[in-house]
Amino acid sequence: MASQSEQLTAAEISRLAGVTRATVSNWRRRHPDFPQPSGGTEASPSYDRRQIEEWLDARGRLPARSAGDDLRAHLRGRAPLEAEAVALFTAHLAGLDAGKRAAIAALNDDELTALHADALSSAGAAETGRADVPATLLRTAAQVADQQGPLAVFDVLDEHTEAPIGIRGTHPTPDVLADLMAGLATTGGPRVRGVLDPACGGGRLLAAVAAALEPGASVYGQEYRPVTASQARARLAEAAPAASVDVRPGDSLRDDAFPDLHVDAVVCNPPYGDREWGHDDLAFDARWAYGVPPRSEPELAWVQHALAHLSEGGHAVLLLPPATASRPSGRRIRAELLRQGALYGVIALPAGLAVPHHIGLHLWILRAPEPDRPGRDLVLLMDASDESASNGLHETIVGTWQAFTGRGEFTEIPGTARAVPAIDLLDDLVDLSPARHVRTAPVITPDAALRDVTQLIERLKADIAELTDATEIGPLSSAGETSRTWRTATIADLARGGALALHKGTRATSPAPLPADLTDRPVLRARDLIGGTRASGETRDPHLSDPVVIEAGDVLVTQVVGPQGVATRVMGEDDAGCLLGNGVFLLRPDPARLDPWFLAGFVSAPDNISQATTGSSTPQLVASRLRVPLLPIGEQTAYGHAFRQVDELRSTARNAANCADETADLIATTLSSGALLPPATESP
Structure with a gap:
C-alpha cells in the first residue's frame, strides 16, 4: 500500500487534473x-x-506539476503545528523583493532551517518553534512564494487547515467593502496614525486601511487562527511595506493582545452569530461601559471592545448584521450608546456584498464619547440598500x-439619509434601522x-422587443x-507559445507616480466588470503597479470567483485606453491565432472556472490554469459569433429586467400615493 503522502482523494484528483x-x-x-482504491x-x-x-498522462490530462501541487503533497498528513510554522516562515518572506525570494528558495537544508528559526524568533513563536519542520517543506513553500507570491502559500494552507469547531460566522471582507470601510475610517475625523482590527482574519480589511495611511503608521491586528494571523501579516507586508505592523494570534474578547492600546481608528468585520463568545467568563469585564452584552448579542460585545481601544476623537467602523440595530435584547446597550454620544452613524448596505449574501448588512460608525456633550449629538442614518455596488456605492x-x-450643516437626502438627534431615537424600541427613519413617501x-x-x-x-431579437x-x-x-491547452501554454499575453491588475506596494500620459485615465475595476458598467475608478485611488492600458479585443476576467462564477468582458473600441484595475486578469489574444469572443466564451465556462479556482474562504481564479480548445481560426470564429450573441442576450435581458423593476415600482408608488388612478372597472 502506498504511504499517506502518496495517496490522493477524489477531490485531489480533480484538482490535479483540472476537472x-x-x-x-x-x-x-x-x-x-481506472486505478483501484489503495486506501x-x-x-x-x-x-x-x-x-x-x-x-x-496516458490520456493527455496530466498538467505540468506546480510548486503549489508539491506543497499540497508535502503538507498531507502533517500536524497543525507544522502548518503554523510554515505560515510564520512564509510571513517572514513577505515584503522581500523577487531576487531575495529566489535566493531563499535556493538555500540548502541547514540555511533554510536557520532562517526558519529566525522567523519564529522574530515572531515570538516559541511554542510553534518546537515543531520539527522538514527543510523540504520549507523549500517548497519558498518556491511557491517565489513563483506566485507569499499569499499563494496561504491558499494551499487554507485547504490543509480548518477553523476550530464551534467558531462560526467568520468570513473574509470582500474588497469592495474593505475599501468602503477604509474610506469611512480615514475620513471625517483627525489624521489616522494608528489602526486596529481585533478580528482581522486574512488581513484584507486591515490592508485596505493601511494602504490609505501615511508611511510609518502603526497597524495592529489580532486573529484567533494562527495560520490566518500569519496570512494577515504577510498581506500587510505586501500591501503596506512602510507601515509598522503587529499582528498577533488569539481571541480578542477572551484574551486581548493589546489591552492598553488606544488608536485613532478601529475597523472590524467580527464573527456573527457566535453565542460562545465568552459571555460567562467576561461578565465583569471593564470594557462593558455601556452594559453587559447578552449571550445572544456578541456583536455588541465587539462594539464595546472597539470603543475601548479608541483614543479621543477616534472612529470605529464595524460591519454588523441588521438585527443588531433592532433586537429587543440589545435595546439597553443601544440606548446607552446614544446617551453617551458613542454612536455616530448606521448605514444600511445592499444585499449580496458579503456573507450572508441574502441580507443587507449594516455599517456602524462609532466614536470615543466626549464627556462634555452627552446625548446632544446627531446620528447619521443612511439607507443605501437600493444602491448598486458597481454604480457609485463607495462614492x-x-x-x-x-x-x-x-x-457646514448637513442637508437631508430624502429617502436616503438624515441626521437624527440622538434623543429622538431613544424611544421604547431604540430601533436604529435606517429604513425606519429615512423612508418617506415621495412628493x-x-x-x-x-x-x-x-x-x-x-x-x-x-427593451422587450430588443430582447426578442436577441433570442x-x-x-x-x-x-x-x-x-x-x-x-x-492552458492559458500558460498559450502565453508561452505567443498566442496571447496574460496580465493582472495589481496594487503597488507604495503609491509611486504614474507616467504623465496615464494619470487622468479611468481605471476598470472588478466591480465595474461585475456590474457591466464603464471604467469608474481613478488612478490616484488604487495606486496601480505596472499599469496596463486596455485595448480593443482584450478579454477581461475577474480574479475573485463569486456564487455565479466570474465576470468576463470582451473590450470594444469604447473601452480602449482605460487602465487595468486591481483584481482583474487581462488576456490579449493574437487575432491571427485566437478569436477574442471564442476565448472569452471558453475561459468563462463553469467547469473551466471550477478547475482553475483555489482557496476555500475566498475562491480565487488562477488564470494560467484555464484551458482553451485547440481549434482552427475558422471554427473559433463560428464559436465566437455564438458566444457574442449569448453575451448580447444576457445584456438585453438584464436591461429589460431592470426596466421592468423600475416601471413596476413607479406604478405601485404613484398608485399608493394617490398621484395616479387605476383603470376604470365595471362594478360587479
Missing part, C-alpha cells in the same frame, strides 16, 4: 482501467498517486459621510407621475450521440 469531482466519478464508472474507506477512497498520474456613502462630518405631482410612467412603459416595450441565436445543431471533444 470537476463529477468528472472523476464518471472516469471511475466508465473506464475499467481510505469505502465512502471516501484514496488512490495511489503514481498510478493516477500514469493514467492521466455615495463616503461623500455623504464627509458631508455629515464637515463644518409626486400627478401629471409628472403620468409622464414618467408612460415613458418607462415605452422604454420597457423597446435569435443560431441555428444551432446537435453534435450527435456524444458531445464533441477536443485537445486543449
